[in-house]
Amino acid sequence: MGLNDRITAFSELGKFLSQFKNTGYEKISNIKFNEDFFDGMIQKIESAKHHNGWFTEENIMFSLSQWSKTLTKDSLEKWSSSYSLDHIKPKTVGIIMAGNIPLVGFHDFISVLISGHNVLVKQSSNDNQLLPYLASYLIAIEPRFKKRISFTEERFDHFDAIIATGSNNTARYFEHYFGNKPNIIRKNRNSIAVLTGNESKEQLEALGEDIFRYYGLGCRSVSKLMVPEGYDFDLFFKSMYAYNDIINGAKYANNYDYNKAVYLMSNFKLLENGFLMLKEDKSYGSPIATLFYETYTSKEKLLQKLEADKEAIQCIVGDNFSANSIDFGTTQHPSLSDYADNVDVIEFLTKID
Structure with a gap:
């Protein structure tokens, strides 16, 4: 599966997500596999709401809408073109996700797969309803992803690198257990x-x-x-x-x-x-x-x-406060190249031996 195949699959996922907006659900006729997934997505949104009281429908739909705007073919091509991804030898990258906001670990998930690696995901119990369903849609679009996407609730055993997000306390735990592997370990910010x-x-x-x-x-x-x-x-x-x-x-x-x-x-x-x-x-x-x-x-x-x-x-x-400050009202609209903690995840993934 080449980079163009992966970009195409994620752009189709973006089109699917475009049906779920702050203004409500809007079923679009030409979305691939829509008959199989549209109603199920509505059920998953409801499940996420009931599972976590902080995940209101407004905030879930906001998250889905932002991802639909981000996962366009043009954005994915522009993002990935900055890296050499044609000769990646697939490794298994474990992701330990936080659960503070809906789909908070989705960017890491996309980064691992778009770079050509396999992903092994351990979700927070606070945010475990939406991502597996989106992964199943992705697999429907591109069946070759099935062997590349895994979820687990157990301790990681077989992986080549790790991306873990948590608190300052859990970061010490992550560093103890995963310090001997290539890693990105995020703390409180x-x-x-x-x-x-x-x-x-x-x-x-x-x-x-x-x-x-x-x-x-x-x-x-x-x-x-x-x-x-x-x-x-x-x-x-x-x-x-x-x-x-x-x-x-x-x-x-x-x-x-x-x-x-x-x-x-x-x-x-x-x-x-x-x-x-x-x-x-x-x-x-x-x-x-x-x-x-x-x-x-x-x-x-x-x-x-x-x-x-x-x-x-x-x-x-701030209002042009510094070279790296951003405008008021834009914090929750990051682009694909806006990496958490300013750590370039794709660059990290290209260097896994």
């Missing part, structure tokens, strides 16, 4: 936004998407603000009001109430609007319904701080 006080209401409303999408559970979700000393949060809170419906989710509301009670009992100073709390804190990872913030005195000093802390940061959001 969070995303931040840098504000200057000159942002428009539209920019701040877009920032709300970076904060609230997936309830802030993704590593690309903004969990902290860097603001200048004396920053006035009034416009920020007014802009966040567009997302006030988030408090209607029971799990989010419970976290909001619990964390607020803990903060008040500890006499922490808070700014809050009924569905989001702001707490001054030097940490990057904030609890659900909480956004940490920290002040800065100059752009130069802030750049130095962020460079020193870069291993803890996934994305920096």
